[in-house]
Amino acid sequence: MSKYYQPEIETASVEELRAIQNEKLVKQVKHVYENVEYYRNLMDEKGVKPEDIKSVDDLHKLPFLTKADLRDAYPYGLLGTDLKNCVRIQSTSGTTGRRVVAFYTQADVDLWEECCARAIVAVGGTNEDVCQVAYGYGLFTGGPGLNGGSHKVGCLTLPMSSGNTERQIQFMRDLHSTIICCTPSYAAYIGETLKEMGLTPDDIDLKAGIFGAEPWTEEMRRDIEKSLGIKAYDIYGLTETSGPGVSFECEEQTGMHINEDHFLAEIIDPETGEVLPEGSKGELVFTSLDKEAFPLLRYRTRDICVLSRKKCSCGRTLIKMTKPMGRSDDMLIIRGVNVFPSQIETVLLKEGYSANYLIEVDRANNTDTLDVSVELTPDQFSDTVKDLAAKEKALANAIKTMLGINPKVHLVAPKTITRSEGKAVRVIDKRKLHD
Amino acid sequence: MSVKQISVFIENKKGKLAEATRFIADHNINLRALSIADTQDFGILRIICDDPKMADAALKDGGYITTVTDVLAAAISDTPGSLASILEVLSDANVVVEYTYAFNSSKAGAYMIFRVDDNQVAAAALAGAGIKTANQEDLF
Numbered sequence: 001m002s003k004y005y006q007p008e009i010e011t012a013s014v015e016e017l018r019a020i021q022n023e024k025l026v027k028q029v030k031h032v033y034e035n036v037e038y039y040r041n042l043m044d045e046k047g048v049k050p051e052d053i054k055s056v057d058d059l060h061k062l063p064f065l066t067k068a069d070l071r072d073a074y075p076y077g078l079l080g081t082d083l084k085n086c087v088r089i090q091s092t093s094g095t096t097g098r099r100v101v102a103f104y105t106q107a108d109v110d111l112w113e114e115c116c117a118r119a120i121v122a123v124g125g126t127n128e129d130v131c132q133v134a135y136g137y138g139l140f141t142g143g144p145g146l147n148g149g150s151h152k153v154g155c156l157t158l159p160m161s162s163g164n165t166e167r168q169i170q171f172m173r174d175l176h177s178t179i180i181c182c183t184p185s186y187a188a189y190i191g192e193t194l195k196e197m198g199l200t201p202d203d204i205d206l207k208a209g210i211f212g213a214e215p216w217t218e219e220m221r222r223d224i225e226k227s228l229g230i231k232a233y234d235i236y237g238l239t240e241t242s243g244p245g246v247s248f249e250c251e252e253q254t255g256m257h258i259n260e261d262h263f264l265a266e267i268i269d270p271e272t273g274e275v276l277p278e279g280s281k282g283e284l285v286f287t288s289l290d291k292e293a294f295p296l297l298r299y300r301t302r303d304i305c306v307l308s309r310k311k312c313s314c315g316r317t318l319i320k321m322t323k324p325m326g327r328s329d330d331m332l333i334i335r336g337v338n339v340f341p342s343q344i345e346t347v348l349l350k351e352g353y354s355a356n357y358l359i360e361v362d363r364a365n366n367t368d369t370l371d372v373s374v375e376l377t378p379d380q381f382s383d384t385v386k387d388l389a390a391k392e393k394a395l396a397n398a399i400k401t402m403l404g405i406n407p408k409v410h411l412v413a414p415k416t417i418t419r420s421e422g423k424a425v426r427v428i429d430k431r432k433l434h435d
Numbered sequence: 436m437s438v439k440q441i442s443v444f445i446e447n448k449k450g451k452l453a454e455a456t457r458f459i460a461d462h463n464i465n466l467r468a469l470s471i472a473d474t475q476d477f478g479i480l481r482i483i484c485d486d487p488k489m490a491d492a493a494l495k496d497g498g499y500i501t502t503v504t505d506v507l508a509a510a511i512s513d514t515p516g517s518l519a520s521i522l523e524v525l526s527d528a529n530v531v532v533e534y535t536y537a538f539n540s541s542k543a544g545a546y547m548i549f550r551v552d553d554n555q556v557a558a559a560a561l562a563g564a565g566i567k568t569a570n571q572e573d574l575f
């Protein structure tokens with residue numbers, strides 16, 4: 001088997017790629033203008049007609065889409081085709097208003113799985129490999145995406161989903177898994193469990209892992225590589241664009257090749273929206289070039305990164321993006337779940353607390369921890385420990401219901417949460433992810 | 436027959452309790468009893484003093500979260516089993532005791548403070564058993 005899943009695309013010359021992109025973009029803009037009223041209105045407001053978009057050079061004329069648009073258009077407002085042509089939805093966790101529900105036609109599923117197949121081949125996967133998919137299955141894109149990619153490559157696919165780690169290791173040993181796909185924190189956990197079971201990397205046949213859906217550091221990469229005896233590769237994607245596989249790492253492990261025949265990438269200044277030249281650090285924006293059901297144009301990911309077309313030793317010509325270095329909004333990713341501080345604030349206010357709170361995120365034993373401290377108000381105080389403990393518990397439950405993550409809640413005295421320039425410092429992320 | 440107890444919210448951080456007791460001393464609050472209940476995160480400092488209204492206002496002024504609760508102060512004799520018999524009386528009267536603590540002063544004698552769900556029922560039951568409950572001024 002080839003070193004590439006689709007060599008004609010992955011190693012195409014820049015001119016060839018540009019020609020593909022130009023053709024697809026013109027067609028896609030027309031498709032969206034005709035079928036997506038929401039985006040047509042945005043284009044009309046900006047005075048842009050489909051005829052104005054003749055090539056990728058005209059991309060900057062198109063309006064942006066943001067998460068707020070997704071919320072306004074929920075659930076069907078950005079559909080690019082009749083529902084009867086759709087065969088699947090996937091969704092992010094998160095509550096209404098924050099939850100992204102994306103639609104797929106069969107062609108959309110196929111192109112997504114192809115992207116994942118490219119990622120698997122890039123880490124050395126062939127039809128002789130046994131691919132253990134330990135991402136969650138269901139609404140979350142991780143499991144279904146890599147599962148589909150693994151099928152396309154022809155790997156023997158183990159649809160394990162996440163959890164039940166000893167069983168994961170047992171299957172890994174009995175069926176000789178060679179590739180594992182999951183979140184990096186789960187990979188680290190599998191490594192620890194392996195050790196606890198008295199086993200070493202020599203007792204398993206894994207050679208490579210594809211890890212994504214949450215931020216991770218080079219230090220974590222080294223730890224995982226050591227504990228599982230593998231090469232660990234990054235994969236990037238978001239439900240809005242399809243799922244994992246929008247970009248993927250190759251053997252060089254220095255950034256992720258973007259599948260730019262499907263997803264056109266731009267870097268913009270998050271303040272002004274101005275397109276920045278290659279090599280600049282800014283917000284990543286994606287235009288989906290051929291998706292039918294959920295064809296987002298110029299979608300602002302809020303991820304901050306750098307693009308580079310520097311020659312890669314793997315032979316791929318697809319542009320590379322760095323691992324996201326941060327966010328242009330205040331979103332946190334905690335245990336793979338997208339969390340906005342405002343969601344926690346909403347719960348606090350609803351439960352009668354003040355907006356003086358502090359969110360602390362850390363990582364202990366490779367698992368993210370969430371601590372929420374909130375100032376107690378005089379009318380919530382009680383002279384019994386039982387009442388106050390019950391209040392902490394009720395608040396923790398309300399936050400868990402909102403986010404799906406169990407926080408630790410701490411009631412603190414008034415005016416103890418640091419205020420800087422009159423505004424509270426609301427989030428401390430101690431995970432040091434951007435090293 | 437009950438006394439006013441002030442409860443103060445204290446964060447379970449180093450120096451916070453000392454800070455609060457220093458505050459009380461600096462404001463000339465005449466303490467008769469003090470007890471602390473704590474968890475990993477927070478503590479509740481409970482005090483009985485001669486002028487609860489003034490003390491509560493001073494603490495609130497100082498930025499503390501406080502609440503004033505009516506509690507029972509029952510005189511206990513220096514004989515074995517006197518606490519047990521009080522608790523039996525309360526239990527027989529179906530009174531729920533949230534917490535209790537003791538104090539002893541050379542002037543007023545030994546007392547147990549009871550925080551119960553129904554002060555009236557509890558005081559009547561204790562009176563029926565010949566156990567005296569104190570007023571604020573009895574303690575000073």
Ligand SMILES: [Zn+2]
Binds near residue numbers: 250251252312
């Ligand atoms: Zn490469």
